[in-house]
Amino acid sequence: MNKIENKQRLLGIDLCRGIAAFAVVVVHSGDETWGIPVTNGALHFRLFFYFAVPFFLATSFFFIIRNLSENIDLHISLSGNSFQLNPNTAFSGLLSLLDANSIYYSLARFLFVQISWILICLPYFCIAVILNHLLLKNESFVFKKSKFLFFLFLSIFIYVNTFREIFILPELSNIIIAFSLLFIGICLSNYLQESKIIKSLGNCSFGIYLIHPIIKKITGIILTFAAPQITSQITVTSMLCLSMPSFLMSWLVINLLMNNKHLAQYMFGIRVN
Template identity: 30%
Template sequence: MQKPRLVGVDLCRGIAAYAVVLLHSGDQSWGYISPLASEFRSFFYFAVPFFLATSFHFSMGKVYTGLTVNFWKQRFQRIIMPYIIWTIFYLFSKILIFTINKQPDKIKEIFLDPVSIIFFGGASLQLYYLPILIVGTCSLIIAEYLVKRHTRVSVLALLSIVSTFIYNLFLVSGNDFQLGPNVAFQNIVKLIAPNANEIPLLRIIFVQIAFLIRCLPYLFIAMVFQPLITRKEYTKHINFLTLCLFVFFIVVCSYGKLFLPIAVQELFLGYSLLILGIYLSKYIKNNNLITSLGFCSFGIYLIHTIFINIFQIIIGKNLPVLMNQVTVFSILMISICSFLLSWIAVYLMVKNKFIAKYVFGT
């Protein structure tokens, strides 16, 4: 029997999906970005941390019951199949656009880095999240081992702290995964073996290790919090906790970078929004609109860049003044329109069971 959906988490999934659309609706790569727009965008970096926290939290139930063959099959359907399909789709769409625009040189550029396309989501900027999920899913084997060993919560808490410290050190040293060039450990590589990232196998290994370093804090924190979130002594004070979590989330979004290490801020954002969503589910009744939003959020994440590119072209031709610089107004206009059209498109597409299963992994 399928468990009822947590409506509050569905709402937060929709908010996070919109945050991703907003972040991709205008940045330095578009041209000059106003300081206000840059500051405005910085408020929405909670999206991927939330999605990672949510993925690990809800995977813990499977870990405690045992990772069966059926679990791995479902994960393949949920992550790898959409990754393959959307990679092919974005490659062909780019080839089509460059062919129409008679830009053969750009078609050649697409295939200059096949390693990035195959392993790091290089076909479209948002696809990098899926290889991270694949590594994160594999890391559940570590969690299963710790569960079988009946590892104490104090030990898991220590592992959470140590892995967070390592991840933060990894970030501040500039050795984390760099979206664009799609490499990791670049500063260490420069010191030890300057040409190592030019060797495909080493580059793949470095990036997989980087993804694992990012995933481990989420894994251990999920193991600590998963059994605690629903404990009666906490749920008795759910009104107070929900308010505190909301205020905490807003403060960390707005000012966290001023007083928190970057890795700690990321983890706080992801888990505070997740727990807030779980507690909000106590207040929000079943709502078809919110359920649809949560159900379509993964699809929105995958498809939204199509609509952003369409609006970018339309606005560039008809209202070029809006494209002279990235402003809060232009970000909001493009992101809201792209988000709504993405939602509608995914909602209509998932009505087909084949598309829902293989294209969106639902």
């Protein structure tokens, strides 16, 4: 029996969840809506951390499928439909055919957003089904080649994440990035020893995602008084100064809250023994 079969919990994915949670905090640590200057370096730095939400989608579907019966019908075809998702609308071409003052406009706009999210999630679901099936059939191969696969998917993740702007379809680059990081986590699980810190990071990642705006706001107020030169414009340094303590404090708060079994189960979906 190999290590993957022995490990009920994939600690590598827990670690990647924590990295993704930190990425969310970084992305929210400075943008154009703040009304202060943003350096080009900060813009490019922030872009590298946009992998977080696609990764959380990939892991969610991966574990949903993993927890279902192994008898999964894989005769599923990916949709070839294309769509445009603007900041506030989906399928803007179709929406433009309706009168903006019509009673049906708001309803159509809402429905189009729901359809667009279904289409966004469909490839993640299908790939998660296929990936679980392949892992079930080839766990021994993944174990033997985990070091090679780790560096392969790490290279793919870094390359696609760095040059995501050259891809014709942003959705395609997001999928590649998300599942590359997922596979990195699976491969890492072969080498990570049981760790309460990594397990805590994985358990707290969703809570960090939820609570970090409040902690980040408090941290920002403190920095404004303590180091106003840092908060006068958005730079890589200012984003790190805001995101790192915000992330650590959010992790600490969620970890303390999770000591309560009821809070852990009903707020964060974690069952504490």
